[in-house]
Amino acid sequence: MLSYASKRVLIGFLTLLAASVVVFAVLEVVPGDPARLMLGMNATEDAVRTLQEQMGLNQPLITRYLSWLGGLLSGDLGRSYTYSVPVIDLITERVAVSLPLALISLALSTLIAIPVGLFSAARRGSLSDTATMGVAQVGVAIPNFWFALLLVYVFAVTLRLVPAGGFPGWHAGLWPGLKSLILPSIALALPQAAILARITRSALLDVLGEDYIRTARAKGLSRRKVLYRHALRNALIPVLTILGLQFAFLLAGTIIIENVFYLPGLGRLVFQAITQRDLIVVEGVVMVLVATVILVNLLVDLSYAVVDPRLRSRA
Amino acid sequence: MMKFWKSVLAGAAIALLSSTASFAAKTDLVLGIVLEPPHLDPTAGAAAAIDEVVYANIFEGLTRIGAKGDVLPALAESWTISGDGKIYTFKLHKDVKFHDGTAFDAEDVKFSLDRAHADKSTNAQKGLFAAIDTVEVVDPLTVKVTLKQPNGDFLYNMGWGDAVIVAPESAGTNKEKPIGTGPFKFDSWAKGSQIVISKNPEYWGTPAALEKATFRVIPDPAAATAALMAGDVQAFPVFPSYETIAQFQADPRFKVVIGTTEGETVLGMNNKKPPFDNLKVRQAIAHAIDRKALIDGAMFGLGTPIGSFFPPHHPAYLDLTSETAYDPELSKKLLAEAGHADGFKTTLKLPPPTYARRGGEIIAAELREIGIEAEIIPLEWAQWLEQVFKGKDYDMTIVSHTEPNDLNIFARDDYYFNYDNPAFRDLIKQIEATSDAEKRTELYQQAQKVLATDVPAAFLFQLPKTGVWDAKIEGLWENGPIQANDLTAVKWAE
Numbered sequence: 001m002l003s004y005a006s007k008r009v010l011i012g013f014l015t016l017l018a019a020s021v022v023v024f025a026v027l028e029v030v031p032g033d034p035a036r037l038m039l040g041m042n043a044t045e046d047a048v049r050t051l052q053e054q055m056g057l058n059q060p061l062i063t064r065y066l067s068w069l070g071g072l073l074s075g076d077l078g079r080s081y082t083y084s085v086p087v088i089d090l091i092t093e094r095v096a097v098s099l100p101l102a103l104i105s106l107a108l109s110t111l112i113a114i115p116v117g118l119f120s121a122a123r124r125g126s127l128s129d130t131a132t133m134g135v136a137q138v139g140v141a142i143p144n145f146w147f148a149l150l151l152v153y154v155f156a157v158t159l160r161l162v163p164a165g166g167f168p169g170w171h172a173g174l175w176p177g178l179k180s181l182i183l184p185s186i187a188l189a190l191p192q193a194a195i196l197a198r199i200t201r202s203a204l205l206d207v208l209g210e211d212y213i214r215t216a217r218a219k220g221l222s223r224r225k226v227l228y229r230h231a232l233r234n235a236l237i238p239v240l241t242i243l244g245l246q247f248a249f250l251l252a253g254t255i256i257i258e259n260v261f262y263l264p265g266l267g268r269l270v271f272q273a274i275t276q277r278d279l280i281v282v283e284g285v286v287m288v289l290v291a292t293v294i295l296v297n298l299l300v301d302l303s304y305a306v307v308d309p310r311l312r313s314r315a
Numbered sequence: 316m317m318k319f320w321k322s323v324l325a326g327a328a329i330a331l332l333s334s335t336a337s338f339a340a341k342t343d344l345v346l347g348i349v350l351e352p353p354h355l356d357p358t359a360g361a362a363a364a365i366d367e368v369v370y371a372n373i374f375e376g377l378t379r380i381g382a383k384g385d386v387l388p389a390l391a392e393s394w395t396i397s398g399d400g401k402i403y404t405f406k407l408h409k410d411v412k413f414h415d416g417t418a419f420d421a422e423d424v425k426f427s428l429d430r431a432h433a434d435k436s437t438n439a440q441k442g443l444f445a446a447i448d449t450v451e452v453v454d455p456l457t458v459k460v461t462l463k464q465p466n467g468d469f470l471y472n473m474g475w476g477d478a479v480i481v482a483p484e485s486a487g488t489n490k491e492k493p494i495g496t497g498p499f500k501f502d503s504w505a506k507g508s509q510i511v512i513s514k515n516p517e518y519w520g521t522p523a524a525l526e527k528a529t530f531r532v533i534p535d536p537a538a539a540t541a542a543l544m545a546g547d548v549q550a551f552p553v554f555p556s557y558e559t560i561a562q563f564q565a566d567p568r569f570k571v572v573i574g575t576t577e578g579e580t581v582l583g584m585n586n587k588k589p590p591f592d593n594l595k596v597r598q599a600i601a602h603a604i605d606r607k608a609l610i611d612g613a614m615f616g617l618g619t620p621i622g623s624f625f626p627p628h629h630p631a632y633l634d635l636t637s638e639t640a641y642d643p644e645l646s647k648k649l650l651a652e653a654g655h656a657d658g659f660k661t662t663l664k665l666p667p668p669t670y671a672r673r674g675g676e677i678i679a680a681e682l683r684e685i686g687i688e689a690e691i692i693p694l695e696w697a698q699w700l701e702q703v704f705k706g707k708d709y710d711m712t713i714v715s716h717t718e719p720n721d722l723n724i725f726a727r728d729d730y731y732f733n734y735d736n737p738a739f740r741d742l743i744k745q746i747e748a749t750s751d752a753e754k755r756t757e758l759y760q761q762a763q764k765v766l767a768t769d770v771p772a773a774f775l776f777q778l779p780k781t782g783v784w785d786a787k788i789e790g791l792w793e794n795g796p797i798q799a800n801d802l803t804a805v806k807w808a809e
Contacts, residue, residue: 033697039437046434157545163547262533
């Protein structure tokens with residue numbers, strides 16, 4: 001168990017270092033000058049030059065990379081060019097929205113998907129299986145922003161139960177904060193749940209065809225017991241993998257949903273920073289995301305070991 | 316049991332009280348804005364979103380621009396101009412305080428103006444201050460500004476958001492925590508979400524009617540529509556979704572106001588690059604564009620056609636659209652005379668705004684009719700500024716020039732049009748040196764005519780200001796003479 005874990009951690013760290021090189025190199029070759037963008041079309045050349053100097057943009061690439069990397073190692077992500085506040089503050093503010101949103105959506109989609117998958121797998125080929133998987137197929141096909149707009153028109157514009165968007169901030173209280181996350185998390189969760197339900201079902205069906213399931217049934221275990229105790233546990237590995245991927249997506253890939261609900265999340269921060277060429281913010285956010293994805297994958301890998309004892313000794 | 320009924324009664328009384336309170340006029344307002352300002356210091360950035368929050372609300376200058384584009388006194392209650400037009404003596408209001416409690420006086424004016432035109436200045440409109448030679452403090456309430464040469468635009472220039480007066484104590488931190496002298500104070504900013512300002516109880520002038528105003532950032536047009544319909548936002552002074560304007564016009568709960576702006580939208584051409592260096596080619600392109608079809612198709616019918624580079628609401632405006640009226644046959648003839656009877660291939664680089672992307676498709680289709688194949692290249696703003704604006708690496712582009720009083724861009728050295736006309740430069744110099752209104756009008760009209768016949772760019776339409784707000788709100792600006800949301804006179808109808 002220990003060697004398996006430490007190897008994973010080391011790989012994670014190396015990935016992070018490689019990512020820092022790639023992220024910096026790719027972003028620095030993107031055309032566009034943040035100073036010129038800030039001062040606009042009427043700016044004089046000397047004003048643009050002065051601002052470039054203030055931002056430290058006139059230093060050589062390597063110098064800037066090393067000072068950025070040095071900052072990273074000491075936990076300092078630098079200061080935003082446009083907002084002129086520490087990047088870490090910007091990220092923490094946005095994570096306060098994105099993380100709860102991702103967790104709620106993930107919980108919601110899991111709570112829907114696993115029972116649905118179990119239900120369908122247990123009734124393979126029946127009418128109810130076909131119907132459920134048909135609905136799930138529609139769920140996969142529906143674009144989440146369209147579904148989000150539909151939710152807004154029904155629950156915010158017509159029924160006025162929840163706000164159409166925006167985020168009041170957690171300082172406004174837990175309930176107002178959660179209330180503004182209800183529609184976005186449903187909009188995010190349902191398509192994810194549809195995917196997850198289909199994965200759960202097919203993973204279960206694979207397992208249910210195995211010899212040991214027949215053996216378990218032959219020993220006299222009930223269908224139900226076999227399904228929950230033997231099949232589900234073994235089918236969880238692909239499900240966990242998908243969950244890990246979905247979490248990374250839910251944390252940063254939700255820009256469209258953030259736009260529809262004008263939520264101040266990480267996705268919009270990155271998008272805005274890219275268009276404003278606030279590269280230091282983009283670099284910071286990407287590094288945080290890379291770290292998160294690595295961490296989540298690490299947890300998923302470790303949880304495989306929990307679910308499947310054979311992996312503990314292999315590694 | 317008695318106790319239970321007491322608390323029920325108390326609860327009912329509180330409910331009653333709070334519901335009667337809501338019958339009184341509302342004093343708070345939530346406004347939607349499309350772009351979030353990068354920071355809140357108008358003296359250190361060009362983003363219109365900065366002024367949309369702080370102009371006239373938080374910060375004030377010596378003068379200010381009014382709803383009709385006129386120059387009004389602000390922190391300067393009056394001024395005198397010397398006979399040669401070079402010395403401006405401003406008399407300042409007394410008992411003015413910055414929001415942090417520090418006093419405002421002539422030293423602050425000197426500090427702000429010197430800072431804006433210093434060598435190390437990063438003011439986005441540094442050109443506005445180029446005429447200033449010296450700024451002297453005569454006494455705490457009098458400032459004398461000496462210009463290098465007479466400048467007829469000086470008082471107007473001092474009314475820009477970039478020329479507001481800041482205090483030396485807070486100038487360095489205005490980006491995050493703006494400290495001005497205006498009727499509203501900065502309250503809070505949740506990045507990516509909203510900015511809140513509240514009434515300044517110690518304001519020196521007419522106090523604001525609103526107690527609190529929230530600027531909520533809503534970039535998505537569909538979300539903007541939903542937010543207004545759901546009542547989350549009560550006013551969208553620059554509403555981003557032309558498609559849904561008709562829906563709001565049909566709804567009595569809302570007021571839709573289509574006003575004008577300072578945004579002249581042009582098809583810019585690279586005047587030094589063949590074949591655009593040929594006047595006949597530029598004329599052919601201008602005559603190939605059907606402005607009405609363009610405005611209907613790209614702008615849902617909103618916008619005023621222009622035939623030169625001047626806003627239609629300005630008193631000196633001349634309608635010169637007939638100079639380059641839609642006439643594809645004439646275009647073909649002009650192309651043939653220029654030696655391009657079979658047309659040519661070229662490119663059209665488009666920045667992100669809807670007017671450019673949609674307008675570009677329509678114009679490319681119209682140019683195809685006369686044999687010009689324009690390949691559309693969409694660009695982000697940063698790329699556009701780099702390639703087109705700075706690098707002049709382009710054939711044609713579409714952009715709206717939203718700065719007020721910017722006729723002089725066609726006289727600038729090294730501007731992206733690559734237009735070089737000494738006669739026009741001379742006209743602009745004369746305009747800048749002239750203060751007499753009548754003479755200025757005449758010169759403005761001459762300049763408009765030069766551009767209309769020279770076609771350094773094809774002039775398309777004036778960008779509209781599409782405001783949608785709750786029908787009970789009064790006092791919001793109908794037009795956009797500068798990019799601002801002046802809330803000083805805004806209130807809810809009783």
